[in-house]
Amino acid sequence: MINVLLAEDQAMVREALAALLGLEEDIRVVAQVARGDEVLQAVRTSGADVALLDIEMPGQDGLAAAAELRRAVPGCRIVMLTTFGRPGYLRRAMELGADAFLVKDAPAAQLADAVRRVLRGERVIDPTLAATALSVGADPLTERERDVLRAAADGSTVSEIASRLHLSEGTVRNHLSSCIGKTHARNRADAVRIAHENGWL
Amino acid sequence: MINVLLAEDQAMVREALAALLGLEEDIRVVAQVARGDEVLQAVRTSGADVALLDIEMPGQDGLAAAAELRRAVPGCRIVMLTTFGRPGYLRRAMELGADAFLVKDAPAAQLADAVRRVLRGERVIDPTLAATALSVGADPLTERERDVLRAAADGSTVSEIASRLHLSEGTVRNHLSSCIGKTHARNRADAVRIAHENGWL
């Protein structure tokens, strides 16, 4: 019997996935959480063999939760399950040591399949997604450039970003200009969009 | 026995929801589609009593599908099911004559509950969401302003938008300025964000 923990913030989706996994004879959902920062605790008390982690979650995102889990409970297998097949997500998940990466677009049968396979020591990744992730390349932005671009993502002006990050306006403009260049964007908003789609923010 | 059609583009979520509804004694999922433009056809051939429609879907969004369905098969109940509780979505769904509006954040039990209730002629809406939708007010943008703002959403420049919509650059700037004023935004990107969050795009 495989013990699975389910981490997903949308209650209806989470419980639906639990119902789906419940149909399998050899799988049992032993814990459910809605926040990233509750994953570790729940894995410990439930003794789950596999953690199924969504990425977009409050508290702490699924990638951070995976990193924490990998350190604290190395024996627990990690399956990332996300709406968005952003190349950067896949890359970060793999660097963190996740065992599988699934998108919610995939047929439901792949879920139970992935759970069984990671438990046998296999790693499960959509080949198409892997290919695009490799072709897109790694995040070209520096730490600080990411900070600034994130701060610009909601439509803030340069002066607002500058005061929020305690920088001069010139520095903010320089960082943004650099982001625009590195992402091959036409302007700030375009750079935000591209970075977002690639999973760099 | 209640016959339900499920329209949701993410296969894993769709099949999970089907599994969830399948646990109910009195509910049967008789059709599943992944695109908005396949809803009507599927309702007709399956003879579903209730259509469960996601909003974000390829082909045609769930709201358009609901409008089409309401006209062609008035007897079929409509339950909107969406990730985002955007006020504009709720408002449009209600104006279209949807019978229920659920967000995926809600507990799973509400799904089957809503299906049963709409079949008894009730309308089901989250009261909190209804309150915010009313307080936010209706979409203040004109048809054309929405077009222009949509075209600006991907970070396009004024000249690109102008040529795409066959307008002069001045007109585009005027429309955008008007959008910024009506949404109380600080600039174009902010206006896009606000309109998006409110479900106006």
Add this chain to the structure above:
DNA sequence: TAGGCGCCATGACATCTGTCATGGCGCGAT
């Protein structure tokens, strides 16, 4: 039929943005 409004346009203006050159500081690698 007169007014209101959406839509399109022009021109002028102030401001914001994006780019570039330049330079200082700190850190890690060769």
Add this chain to the structure above:
DNA sequence: ATCGCGCCATGACAGATGTCATGGCGCCTA
């Protein structure tokens, strides 16, 4: 110990953006 690079900053410039006044056209409504 020198080089490269991330990081921060300044100043200057061109071009993009946002605002405003103004006006024409068509449509609907009072």
